[in-house]
Amino acid sequence: MSEQKQPVSVVGLGDMGAALALAFVDAGHPTTVWNRTMEKADRLVQMGATAAPSLVAAASASPLVVVNVTGGEVARGLLERAGDALAYSDVVNLSDGTAGDARRTAAWAAAHGVGYVHGQIETIPAGIGEPSSVIVYGGSAEVYERHRTTLDVLAGNGRLVSGDPGTAALFGMGIHSVMWGLLNGFVHASGMLTAEGVEVGTFLAGADVQLRQLHDFLGVLAAEIDKGEYAVPTSGLATHLPSIEDLLRQGEDVGLDNELVEVTRRWVARAVGDGHGADNYSRLVDYVRAG
Ligand SMILES: NC(=O)c1ccc[n+]([C@@H]2O[C@H](COP(=O)([O-])OP(=O)(O)OC[C@H]3O[C@@H](n4cnc5c(N)ncnc54)[C@H](OP(=O)(O)O)[C@@H]3O)[C@@H](O)[C@H]2O)c1
Known part of the structure; x- marks a missing residue:
């Protein structure tokens, strides 16, 4: 039966x-x-x-x-x-x-x-x-x-x-927030590459290792955010700024919509200006929470 x-x-x-x-x-x-x-x-x-x-x-x-x-x-x-x-x-x-x-x-x-x-x-x-x-x-x-x-x-x-039913909703929106951040970065990168005649697929084929490392980096940031301890011995927020400036100038050179990168520069520059240049990227969560 x-x-x-x-x-x-x-x-x-x-x-x-x-x-x-x-x-x-x-x-x-x-x-x-x-x-x-x-x-x-x-x-x-x-x-x-x-x-x-x-x-x-x-x-x-x-x-x-x-x-x-x-x-x-x-x-x-x-x-x-x-x-x-x-x-x-x-x-x-x-x-x-x-x-x-x-x-x-x-x-x-x-x-x-x-x-x-x-x-x-x-x-x-x-x-x-x-x-x-x-x-x-x-x-x-x-x-x-x-x-x-x-x-x-x-x-x-x-x-x-x-x-808590709300936590399940938060998990879903957390994935959305990460997803749109990643997708927006990918679209910006694609605009920059193709404006110079580089195929996105060719770029991606060589980006496997770095993308996996980025995923692992999220685990590092999560631990820092959960502890509220952001200091790192090297590669703090201040070291991001010159690379962000390069990305902005490259976008300007080929006429991209750079709004996404401008937001990134604003967030990082603010934290560095407040004396957090030796902290990891996790420090920015304080600024997001402050609204
Ligand atoms: N589609 C996706 O990829 C996806 C993925 C994850 C989660 N979701 C979630 O799943 C839910 C449904 O998405 P969907 O893609 O199926 O949307 P959808 O195709 O637009 O269907 C919407 C449904 O809601 C009903 N509805 C809307 N307003 C209503 C009202 N005032 N009174 C009664 N029924 C009403 C519609 O009824 P009628 O047919 O009569 O208009 C229809 O059954 C959403 O919360 C969405 O965020 C969707």
């Missing part, structure tokens, strides 16, 4: 929500779906999902209700609308949002006796169900453990990182 899989409801069938629902259907979970615009359920129903006639019907159809809509406020609004229909369900909210959004939604759930976990998806819809994909969760360990096997259908690397 085949194993009975846990029923799941999926609220929100945009690009990501449809991928989540499909992963549950593919894994054999009885899957109830609801979307504000119900036409988006048609393809999923053809694949084996059941369309709920209303949000309330979707909320009461399964012991696990997965929500994936545009942002934390929209998600909270839908949960409030579902109200008592969630009385016998746990909610896993996979909608992006701030730490405050996640905590406010968790507080609403706690006040209404609804088990709650916030999850931060760290992949694109095509990555859902892949062994390499990551979703980090925050909130009730009891709720997470109750649904862990079901949630593991969505990503090979699902894990609870904190009892």
Whole structure:
């Protein structure tokens, strides 16, 4: 006899929500779906999902209700609308949002006796169900453990990182912040290289070792930031300045948008001017925190 899989409801069938629902259907979970615009359920129903006639019907159809809509406020609004229909369900909210959004939604759930976990998806819809994909969760360990096997259908690397739902949201935004910093630098570098006729692929092929070293350097900075100790014997912030000036002048020579590098110079020059030239790059976190 085949194993009975846990029923799941999926609220929100945009690009990501449809991928989540499909992963549950593919894994054999009885899957109830609801979307504000119900036409988006048609393809999923053809694949084996059941369309709920209303949000309330979707909320009461399964012991696990997965929500994936545009942002934390929209998600909270839908949960409030579902109200008592969630009385016998746990909610896993996979909608992006701030730490405050996640905590406010968790507080609403706690006040209404609804088990709650916030999850931060760290992949694109095509990555859902892949062994390499990551979703980090925050909130009730009891709720997470109750649904862990079901949630593991969505990503090979699902894990609870904190009892605080806001921390999971922060982990997601932390990755975004690092990602955009890296991507912006890559785009600037690409503009500079190609303006001089150098192929980006050729550059990248020779940059493997340095990029790996950069990744390792983050570990060094993290330890310094967590201890609040920034001094280094060599290669402190002051040594960055001439290289930043070179990068700026090269950009000017070929007419690049140099705004990103100007921000870098401003941050570093300010810290050096305040007497922190012998500190590591980690010192800049004080300036970011000060706003
Ligand atoms: N796509 C990605 O690569 C990706 C990656 C990681 C995380 N995420 C997160 O996943 C969530 C969904 O993203 P998505 O790419 O699926 O977005 P999307 O394709 O734009 O879908 C948005 C979903 O939210 C619903 N929605 C928006 N406003 C609503 C409202 N006022 N009331 C009810 N439903 C409403 C939409 O319903 P309608 O269909 O009726 O408009 C739709 O189901 C977001 O929080 C996003 O940040 C997405």
